[in-house]
Amino acid sequence: MDRRTAHSSTPPRDEDLHRRLVYGDESALGEVYDAFGGLVHAVARTVTRSTNAAEDVVQEVLTHLWARPYAFDPARGSLRAWLSMLAHRRAVDRVRDAEHEPGAALADAALLHAALTELPLAQRQVLHLAYFAGRTYRQVAVELGIPEDTAKIRLRAALRSLADRLADPPDPAVERGI
Amino acid sequence: MGWDPAEEHPEIDALLAAWALDAVMSGDEERIRAHIEDCEDCTEELARLREAVHRLDGPPAEPAKGARKGADKVGRGRLMAAARAARTGHDAPAAHAAPYAAAVASLEALLRELDGTPARWGTPVVHDWDVQGTVAHLIAADEPLAERLGLLPVTRAEPGGTGDAAPWEVRWAARTEEVVAYEHTRPPAETAEAWRTQAHGLLELPEAREAEPAALSTALMGRRLPVADHYVIRAFETWIHTRDIGRALGLVVPPPPPVHLRRLVALAVRILDLALGDGARPVLLAVEGEAGGDWVLGPAAEPVAAELVLEAVDLCLLVGGRLTPQEVSRGQAGDAAAAQHVLATAASLAWL
Structure with missing residues (x-):
């Protein structure tokens, strides 16, 4: 059992992909696309509500990884979480730049996603893995090399911050109501 | 019943966010359900957290599952074409020059980390070189092979007075000093561009693409070796100095891929x-x-x-x-x- 646990922590694959990206091996980029392109797309689509915008974010994020492989450090988190966070930030920026979208529900979601980008890195990593990448807290813990309890506590802190933001949004009308 | 809801409250409380995110393990669900039946605080908290998840989800999206498959292939092709255009600019080199091409790609990527922060070019690296000085040293170190293979100089550093009779180590060290001194008189971006021009020049030569011209021996830096080996030495030195720069900047430079190593x-x-x-x-x-x-x-x-x-x-x-x-x-x-x-x-x- 112990051996399996030790073996199932995935870091070598991220390190291998990173090494090949650093040295300009195109096939590594193709593998990243195949493994994480769907996730990046889903993240961007959730935020932008647009398939076209999501396709653009996929291109942006993976081209960035290719041009700036040193921006990702496999010792400091998983590639899955890193790509998800980058896609999310780019998507939030897009929505912020576009701004012409009406509709209260959409604006609410956009505000909450903007709040998500401001969470501390450790909380963002776990939230991305659990919410966007569909990992259990145990998988999150293994992927990031942290104890399960830490993963749970970080998930709680992250989601509570967002829930607090909902209860107390930066909208004067709602504030008066409370 | 054997359990006291108050006692397990902290444990369940820690799981609520994971549950709201559908990120719990199979056994957890029953325990949470049993607990929240009697715990108002947890029920309220769960509703609050679920609402946050619900808001993140946004309104239900129109299904587009089939379309993504086609877009996926197009997207992959588009990405790979963009990658090719962004990084290399020349065809794949022969096996003996592949380690050098890879090392050059790695240093180019590392230097991109300095974009927008010009002060970091002055970070001390090794000997008395900063980042710019280390890149200048690589210009000097690649120069003998480039010159031997007929490329034009990329730096305007004046050759000094050591003379051809001096031992190669003396001439080599003197050349580095000249180039480092000269390169410090211009912006780091120009030094990087000069290094890049010479490196890509070397990679575009027939000697980097074909085995036959690379088999010819030539004496450089005290060693008579086939040109192919000189390319491997260039890769070696480029990697070592990229590693030096990475350490100075706090960025980990992984070792070359096994086939190159x-x-x-x-x-x-x-x-x-x-x-x-x-x-x-x-x-x-x-x-x-x-x-x-x-x-x-x-x-x-x-x-x-x-x-x-x-x-x-x-x-x-x-x-x-x-x-x-x-x-x-x-x-x-x-x-x-x-x-x-x-x-x-x-x-x-x-x-x-």
């Missing part, structure tokens, strides 16, 4: 063997790792006096002057003096 190791072993000469007692060198292999150094006819086990990257760092014989971790058996002699000779190659 293997070439660096093989060349290092050959040069080490030449340097040991026939007078040395034979030592079995076992290089570990993906790029490893076994070699007998010294006269093959005599029995092996000692065994030395080194990791591939460590051997390169020893030969590259980045680890001392005292520091390098190794396995060793047999005649200690013979093994020590190999380590000392490796370190004395002073390649870079």
Whole structure:
């Protein structure tokens, strides 16, 4: 059992992909696309509500990884979480730049996603893995090399911050109501 | 009932967010359900957290599952085309020049990390060079091969007065000094561009693309070797200095991919063997790792006096002057003096 646990922590694959990206091996980029392109797309689509915008974010994020492989450090988190966070930030920026979208529900979601980008890195990593990448807290813990309890506590802190933001949004009308 | 809801409250409370995110393990669900039946606080908290998740989800999206598949292929093609255009600009080099092409790509990527923060070019790296000085040194170090293969100089540093009669080490060191001094008179971006121009120039030559012209021997920096080997030496030095710059900037530069590292190791072993000469007692060198292999150094006819086990990257760092014989971790058996002699000779190659 112990051996399996030790073996199932995935870091070598991220390190291998990173090494090949650093040295300009195109096939590594193709593998990243195949493994994480769907996730990046889903993240961007959730935020932008647009398939076209999501396709653009996929291109942006993976081209960035290719041009700036040193921006990702496999010792400091998983590639899955890193790509998800980058896609999310780019998507939030897009929505912020576009701004012409009406509709209260959409604006609410956009505000909450903007709040998500401001969470501390450790909380963002776990939230991305659990919410966007569909990992259990145990998988999150293994992927990031942290104890399960830490993963749970970080998930709680992250989601509570967002829930607090909902209860107390930066909208004067709602504030008066409370 | 055997449980006290208050006692397990903290544990369940810690799980609520995971549950709201559908990220719990199969056994957890029943425990949470049983607890929240009696716990108002948890029920409220769960509703609050679920609302947050619901808001993140946004309104239900129109299904587009089928379309993504087609878009996926188009997207992949688009990405790979963009990647090709962004990074290389020339066709794949021959096997002997592939490690150099990869090392150049790695340093280019590292220097991109300095975009927008010009002050970091002044970060001290090694010797008395900052980042710009280290790149300038690489210009000087690549220059003899570039010149021999007919490329035009990329730096306007005036050749000094050491004269052709001076030993190559003296001329080489003097040239580095000239180029470093000259490059510091212009913006770092221009130094980087000059280095890049020369490096890509080397990679576009027939000598980098085909085995035949690369088989010709030429004497450079004190060593008469096939041009192909000089390309491997360029890769070696580029990697070592990229690693130096990465350390200075706090960025980890991974070692070259195994297939390239293997070439660096093989060349290092050959040069080490030449340097040991026939007078040395034979030592079995076992290089570990993906790029490893076994070699007998010294006269093959005599029995092996000692065994030395080194990791591939460590051997390169020893030969590259980045680890001392005292520091390098190794396995060793047999005649200690013979093994020590190999380590000392490796370190004395002073390649870079």
